[in-house]
Amino acid sequence: MAKLAQMHPCLLVVLLFAGWTLAKTVTYDFNVSWVNANPDGLLERKVIGINGQWPLPVIEVDKGDRLVVNMYNGLGDKNASIHFHGMYQTGTSDMDGPSMITQCPIVPGQSFTYNFSIDQNGTYWYHCHTDFCYPDGYRQALIVHDEDSYFRDLYEAELTLTVSDWYHDLVEDIRFLSLYNPTGAEPVPNSFLMNDAQKSSFPVKPNTTYLIRFINIAAFVGQYIYIEDHTFRIVEVDGVYTEPAEADMLYLAAAQRYAVLLTTKNSTEKNYPIVMVADAELLDSIAPTLQLNNTNWLEYNASAPHVEAVVQVDSSADLVPFDDINLIPSDGMALLPEPDHEIEVTVVMGNLRNGIGYAFLNDITFNAPQVPTLYTVMSSGNLSTNEAIYGEYTQPMVLKHNEVVQLVLNNNDTGAHPFHLHGRNFQVIDRAPAYGKHFYDYHDIDPVPFDPNNHSAFPTVPSRRDTFVVPPHGHYVIRFVADNPGVWLFHCHIDWHLAQGLAMVFIEAPDAIQLTHHIPQQHYDVCRAAGVPIEGNAAANTKDLLDLSGQNTQLPGLPSGFTARGIVAFVFSCISAFLGMAFIIIYGLSEPQALQKKDSADEDVTHESVPAGNAEQKTAAA
Numbered sequence: 001m002a003k004l005a006q007m008h009p010c011l012l013v014v015l016l017f018a019g020w021t022l023a024k025t026v027t028y029d030f031n032v033s034w035v036n037a038n039p040d041g042l043l044e045r046k047v048i049g050i051n052g053q054w055p056l057p058v059i060e061v062d063k064g065d066r067l068v069v070n071m072y073n074g075l076g077d078k079n080a081s082i083h084f085h086g087m088y089q090t091g092t093s094d095m096d097g098p099s100m101i102t103q104c105p106i107v108p109g110q111s112f113t114y115n116f117s118i119d120q121n122g123t124y125w126y127h128c129h130t131d132f133c134y135p136d137g138y139r140q141a142l143i144v145h146d147e148d149s150y151f152r153d154l155y156e157a158e159l160t161l162t163v164s165d166w167y168h169d170l171v172e173d174i175r176f177l178s179l180y181n182p183t184g185a186e187p188v189p190n191s192f193l194m195n196d197a198q199k200s201s202f203p204v205k206p207n208t209t210y211l212i213r214f215i216n217i218a219a220f221v222g223q224y225i226y227i228e229d230h231t232f233r234i235v236e237v238d239g240v241y242t243e244p245a246e247a248d249m250l251y252l253a254a255a256q257r258y259a260v261l262l263t264t265k266n267s268t269e270k271n272y273p274i275v276m277v278a279d280a281e282l283l284d285s286i287a288p289t290l291q292l293n294n295t296n297w298l299e300y301n302a303s304a305p306h307v308e309a310v311v312q313v314d315s316s317a318d319l320v321p322f323d324d325i326n327l328i329p330s331d332g333m334a335l336l337p338e339p340d341h342e343i344e345v346t347v348v349m350g351n352l353r354n355g356i357g358y359a360f361l362n363d364i365t366f367n368a369p370q371v372p373t374l375y376t377v378m379s380s381g382n383l384s385t386n387e388a389i390y391g392e393y394t395q396p397m398v399l400k401h402n403e404v405v406q407l408v409l410n411n412n413d414t415g416a417h418p419f420h421l422h423g424r425n426f427q428v429i430d431r432a433p434a435y436g437k438h439f440y441d442y443h444d445i446d447p448v449p450f451d452p453n454n455h456s457a458f459p460t461v462p463s464r465r466d467t468f469v470v471p472p473h474g475h476y477v478i479r480f481v482a483d484n485p486g487v488w489l490f491h492c493h494i495d496w497h498l499a500q501g502l503a504m505v506f507i508e509a510p511d512a513i514q515l516t517h518h519i520p521q522q523h524y525d526v527c528r529a530a531g532v533p534i535e536g537n538a539a540a541n542t543k544d545l546l547d548l549s550g551q552n553t554q555l556p557g558l559p560s561g562f563t564a565r566g567i568v569a570f571v572f573s574c575i576s577a578f579l580g581m582a583f584i585i586i587y588g589l590s591e592p593q594a595l596q597k598k599d600s601a602d603e604d605v606t607h608e609s610v611p612a613g614n615a616e617q618k619t620a621a622a
């Protein structure tokens with residue numbers, strides 16, 4: 001109210017007439033602890049709850065509000081943090097949440113207060129961003145209400161629908177980064193959920209327009225979503241309002257969101273399935289008991305039958321969702337000019353000498369720094385603009401303030417990857433192949449990298465979002481202005497791929513970060529409790545910032561001619577002595593040469609040695 005009093009009375013009146021509400025602070029206290037839940041009715045398991053509850057509370061704020069989340073880690077046996085997915089965190093990069101990037105992991109018994117203002121619109125979510133803790137249930141919707149949206153008068157009610165995959169095992173019990181899984185096959189979920197349940201009915205009134213927000217809060221699997229016999233208009237994608245786009249089916253990769261306007265029918269005789277079809281192309285093996293298609297209902301009439309959908313296609317790849325590259329942001333932001341800074345990286349899956357399957361951008365698999373990158377910025381003075389201090393294995397990219405950045409992401413993998421950039425949305429200016437029936441066209445041919453001399457015309461008003469899928473063996477190109485000083489992770493949002501190192505870090509205007517950011521004392525308290533150093537380069541060297549010896553590094557590559565199949569055979573040979581070296585020789589040499597990592601300076605320096613017989617290893621602490 002102090003601010004109000006200082007305002008000129010006329011200005012106040014103008015503000016009231018413009019329909020402005022005054023920014024307020026919305027506070028949540030999160031006591032994070034284990035609780036039990038059984039969302040699919042198949043198995044009760046431990047999940048990460050908040051204040052003794054799961055599903056977790058939906059965070060709701062109005063645009064312009066300040067959000068304060070007081071988090072206490074009451075898990076006892078697990079580190080945690082919170083990332084507020086899609087939040088720009090302008091001036092508050094230190095509130096972004098990923099461990100070892102912008103803060104230390106919050107160890108059990110410690111508290112941390114997230115505190116930032118939200119000057120953006122739409123549909124977001126929050127999730128744990130430390131050591132792969134969100135598949136255990138630590139994720140939920142975050143909604144920013146906006147009374148000023150151009151479609152505000154078009155809807156009467158709102159509905160938020162999250163979709164996700166669900167595992168019966170705790171993350172710690174899933175042996176993923178393991179010698180026993182040399183091909184890096186992702187753990188296949190046990191079920192799929194909508195609003196953390198199954199077969200739910202969402203009552204609607206007839207002849208009424210709803211704003212429905214869809215959010216994929218999964219750790220891994222994308223979903224096709226449609227509502228039988230209904231079409232809708234997309235009005236928002238990942239927090240960006242769009243010109244209304246008529247659609248009848250959406251694809252939501254992990255972390256993606258849409259808001260749509262849907263007008264219900266006049267008749268109340270029937271209920272209509274809201275159909276989720278899991279993207280089975282992502283799954284390496286499908287147990288016969290896994291329900292790939294799941295029905296929930298738009299319920300017009302509780303006493304009418306609730307009939308399960310029959311999905312009419314042979315494979316989820318035959319479904320044709322709306323192509324998000326065609327969305328036009330309603331603010332009309334034009335294609336950014338030719339870039340000042342071009343970055344080109346290629347997704348590659350491969351094995352390192354320990355036999356474990358990793359993920360690479362070019363030839364680097366992400367290894368967390370020993371000091372959170374943001375603190376390296378703050379403690380490096382005029383060396384902050386020197387990429388070297390952030391360590392080779394975080395794949396740092398230092399951006400200059402306000403430069404136009406173009407990022408080309410080529411995919412040498414046969415899987416699709418939803419890549420997310422923290423701290424902003426970006427213009428999506430090219431992608432091949434297109435969504436729909438051609439999406440898998442490059443799957444069985446050599447990867448097709450972006451060719452700057454041969455591509456389709458860039459849109460004049462490109463689609464913008466914060467998570468975008470790169471197709472199998474295809475590519476995408478994005479542009480953005482580096483106008484948000486901060487440290488921002490760029491990573492695949494399939495959490496298993498992040499665990500395999502599919503990440504890199506953007507250090508945007510580090511000199512400006514030093515001027516605009518002040519790291520609150522609570523950060524350092526949390527680090528002290530975790531035993532993590534708070535100054536120096538990626539190797540925690542405070543004396544000579546250019547000396548990275550002791551940094552976390554990746555192992556060398558496999559010996560020439562040794563392939564993943566060779567490793568399968570090798571593992572098999574450990575189990576069955578009969579089939580030892582012969583298998584390695586026969587299968588190991590029969591496939592194209594495995595990914596060759598250039599050996600790091602010192603072969604013996606690995607960030608974590610792999611004990612014989614127990615080859616689990618985690619690379620990315622983020």
Ligand SMILES: *[C@@H]1O[C@H](CO)[C@@H](O)[C@H](O)[C@H]1NC(C)=O
Nearest residue numbers: 031032033034051052072074
């Ligand atoms: C958090 O909840 C646990 C029980 O779930 C309780 O024992 C503990 O005192 C709470 N801690 C705080 C800081 O609220």
Ligand SMILES: *[C@@H]1O[C@H](CO)[C@@H](O)[C@H](O)[C@H]1NC(C)=O
Nearest residue numbers: 077078079105107530531532
């Ligand atoms: C929490 O993080 C610290 C610092 O990285 C680490 O030493 C510790 O082992 C972690 N604790 C758990 C339970 O993972």
Ligand SMILES: *[C@@H]1O[C@H](CO)[C@@H](O)[C@H](O)[C@H]1NC(C)=O
Nearest residue numbers: 025027066068113114115116
């Ligand atoms: C949140 O940050 C604002 C701005 O820095 C500050 O005024 C306020 O006291 C903070 N609130 C809490 C609970 O830390």
Ligand SMILES: *[C@@H]1O[C@H](CO)[C@@H](O)[C@H](O)[C@H]1NC(C)=O
Nearest residue numbers: 206207208209264265266267
């Ligand atoms: C549907 O609503 C509109 C206005 O909201 C009204 O004009 C119309 O009569 C309604 N139709 C039925 C069948 O209720």
Ligand SMILES: *[C@@H]1O[C@H](CO)[C@@H](O)[C@H](O)[C@H]1NC(C)=O
Nearest residue numbers: 121146148149239240241331
């Ligand atoms: C956010 O909402 C305002 C209207 O409330 C609109 O002018 C602005 O373009 C929206 N921003 C985005 C990115 O859609």
Ligand SMILES: *[C@@H]1O[C@H](CO)[C@@H](O)[C@H](O)[C@H]1NC(C)=O
Nearest residue numbers: 206207208263264265266267
């Ligand atoms: C509902 O009824 C009104 C009035 O008869 C009609 O104009 C409208 O198209 C109907 N809406 C739907 C969704 O069928």
Ligand SMILES: *[C@@H]1O[C@H](CO)[C@@H](O)[C@H](O)[C@H]1NC(C)=O
Nearest residue numbers: 267268269301302303304305
């Ligand atoms: C609801 O469904 C029941 C059973 O089909 C039907 O008898 C009833 O008329 C319906 N009610 C409305 C309001 O449409």
Ligand SMILES: *[C@@H]1O[C@H](CO)[C@@H](O)[C@H](O)[C@H]1NC(C)=O
Nearest residue numbers: 292293310311313314315316
């Ligand atoms: C589920 O969808 C798949 C397509 O992904 C289809 O092949 C399968 O037959 C469907 N199953 C049922 C029970 O509808």
Ligand SMILES: *[C@@H]1O[C@H](CO)[C@@H](O)[C@H](O)[C@H]1NC(C)=O
Nearest residue numbers: 346348362363412446447448
């Ligand atoms: C990706 O595939 C292309 C085409 O096969 C190849 O030329 C390129 O070297 C590969 N890139 C990496 C980083 O492996």
Ligand SMILES: *[C@@H]1O[C@H](CO)[C@@H](O)[C@H](O)[C@H]1NC(C)=O
Nearest residue numbers: 379380381382383384385386
């Ligand atoms: C950087 O800072 C150091 C120590 O603060 C100073 O000695 C050096 O001259 C500075 N270098 C440049 C290029 O400004």
Ligand SMILES: *[C@@H]1O[C@H](CO)[C@@H](O)[C@H](O)[C@H]1NC(C)=O
Nearest residue numbers: 432433448451453454455456
């Ligand atoms: C240009 O790209 C198209 C589509 O990918 C391809 O068919 C064509 O062969 C390319 N042309 C050249 C000259 O590379």
Ligand SMILES: [Cu+2]
Nearest residue numbers: 417492494497
């Ligand atoms: Cu991925």
